[in-house]
Amino acid sequence: MNSQLNCDYLIIGAGIIGMALARELHSRHPSADILVIEKEPDVARHSSGRNSGVLHAGFYYTADSLKARFTRDGNRLLREYVKSRGLAINECHKVVVASDESEIEGVLELQRRGERNGVNVRIVDEQELAEIDPNAKTTGIALYSPDTATVDPSQVCHALKTDLEQSGVRFLFNQGYRHRRGENAIVTTGGLVIEPGLLINAAGLYADYIAREYSFSQNYTIIPFKGIYLKYTGKQKPVCTNIYPVPNLQNPFLGVHYTITVDGGIEIGPTAIPAFWRENYVGLDNFNLGELFEIIGWESRLFLADSFGFRSLAFEELRKYNRSYFTGLAVKMVKQLDTDGFNQWSKSGIRAQLLNKTTKELVMDFVVEGDSRSVHVLNAVSPAFTCSFPFATWVVDNYISRL
Numbered sequence: 001m002n003s004q005l006n007c008d009y010l011i012i013g014a015g016i017i018g019m020a021l022a023r024e025l026h027s028r029h030p031s032a033d034i035l036v037i038e039k040e041p042d043v044a045r046h047s048s049g050r051n052s053g054v055l056h057a058g059f060y061y062t063a064d065s066l067k068a069r070f071t072r073d074g075n076r077l078l079r080e081y082v083k084s085r086g087l088a089i090n091e092c093h094k095v096v097v098a099s100d101e102s103e104i105e106g107v108l109e110l111q112r113r114g115e116r117n118g119v120n121v122r123i124v125d126e127q128e129l130a131e132i133d134p135n136a137k138t139t140g141i142a143l144y145s146p147d148t149a150t151v152d153p154s155q156v157c158h159a160l161k162t163d164l165e166q167s168g169v170r171f172l173f174n175q176g177y178r179h180r181r182g183e184n185a186i187v188t189t190g191g192l193v194i195e196p197g198l199l200i201n202a203a204g205l206y207a208d209y210i211a212r213e214y215s216f217s218q219n220y221t222i223i224p225f226k227g228i229y230l231k232y233t234g235k236q237k238p239v240c241t242n243i244y245p246v247p248n249l250q251n252p253f254l255g256v257h258y259t260i261t262v263d264g265g266i267e268i269g270p271t272a273i274p275a276f277w278r279e280n281y282v283g284l285d286n287f288n289l290g291e292l293f294e295i296i297g298w299e300s301r302l303f304l305a306d307s308f309g310f311r312s313l314a315f316e317e318l319r320k321y322n323r324s325y326f327t328g329l330a331v332k333m334v335k336q337l338d339t340d341g342f343n344q345w346s347k348s349g350i351r352a353q354l355l356n357k358t359t360k361e362l363v364m365d366f367v368v369e370g371d372s373r374s375v376h377v378l379n380a381v382s383p384a385f386t387c388s389f390p391f392a393t394w395v396v397d398n399y400i401s402r403l
Helices: 016-028 066-085 101-116 125-134 152-165 204-212 289-305 307-319 325-330 384-400
Strands: 004-012 036-040 094-097 124-125 141-145 147-153 172-173 177-181 185-188 193-201 220-227 230-232 244-245 257-260 266-269 344-347 348-355 367-371 373-380
Touching: 004 094, 016 152, 016 384, 036 193, 066 147, 066 152, 066 177, 066 384, 094 230, 101 141, 124 125, 124 147, 124 244, 125 141, 125 325, 147 152, 147 266, 152 172, 152 348, 193 204, 193 257, 204 373, 244 325, 257 344, 266 325, 348 367, 348 373, 367 384
Parallel strands: 004 036, 004 193, 036 172, 094 244, 193 373
Antiparallel strands: 094 141, 124 141, 177 185, 185 193, 220 348, 230 266, 230 344, 244 257, 257 266, 367 373
16 A cells, blocks of 8 residues: 655755755745655766766856856855855866857857856956966967856765755655656655645656646657766876866857866866767666657757757767767867876766757756646756756745745
8 A cells, every 4th residue: 555645845856956945945934844755765866966066157148047147146155055064165267268269259258248147257368378277278368267166066965965854854765756646646656645735846857757747848858968078097187277168159068178076186078969868878777768769759850950950969979989089179278188198988967958849949048837736847957056056046936935
């Protein structure tokens, strides 16, 4: 016989977004019964624990976007949280460099966006760039972001879990969402029946699937993209700050770049390779035939129509499995590089990227849908880790407190 549980708020997903929502709800309603369920045995087993840990500053995005505000404020709030909890942080900063004269306007556009967003950025010339990182190379000018830093995302998530448990928030692990029952109850993969006052779907890669059972996400589906980094194992560190290229602002990927990890390591990446099922991390792990057919179907349509340049994106990203090609993309941002030192692949992560099925375009900003029974985070788009705290505040303000 199924066990029955009741709670005021049920949050599906113990990633950074689910826990940030639990934190925000508890701060406003300390006596509320908040329950977080997670299909894995612990927190941050997917995107939240597999990202680079970069706390972005917020200069990539147009001022009218949610991402611009959430990234700017999230950088400050997460930095404060990490320092208050004594967690690791690397104040390694960041530069965006131009590979040739055609990219100088791109650097200036990022400066304009940063200034409109209230972000601390400034233009530096080649001489000042050399003072920031002697090996960084640019054409004429670069953009300097002193507020970019890196943290250990898994460490942050486990600290949040500890804080939430101590405040009375309940976690149930190895209990994923199976299906809806009746008006608002759900059945978990472990056979529990849970009836919440409000269900909050922060299930990441499966958020659209759950939302459709509540008649939401009618125009959207999630397309997974696999991100992998190459780690540097040589003795002489080639760079000392995060070095990024000028991105293509028409898609949500920032291009191959140098990341300084929280412990001082160096990585180049990531890829943005179209995956074939939602948890397509390595080989046939987590293989799902239904997802394979569904996702290949969508990727085939995008390929044939070349929606948002998907065809060239797919070819370009698949080439990055070739290590020499991958490292070659990083060479042009520095004066010299021992490419042989980048010889260890990181564990892969999967980006849950929302696709608008009508327009066949990738959705570039946060998307939430809901009603008085359920709220669904459909697109917690990168940099969702940085954005998590102010995003949670916005969701509660706009989708929960008004109920």
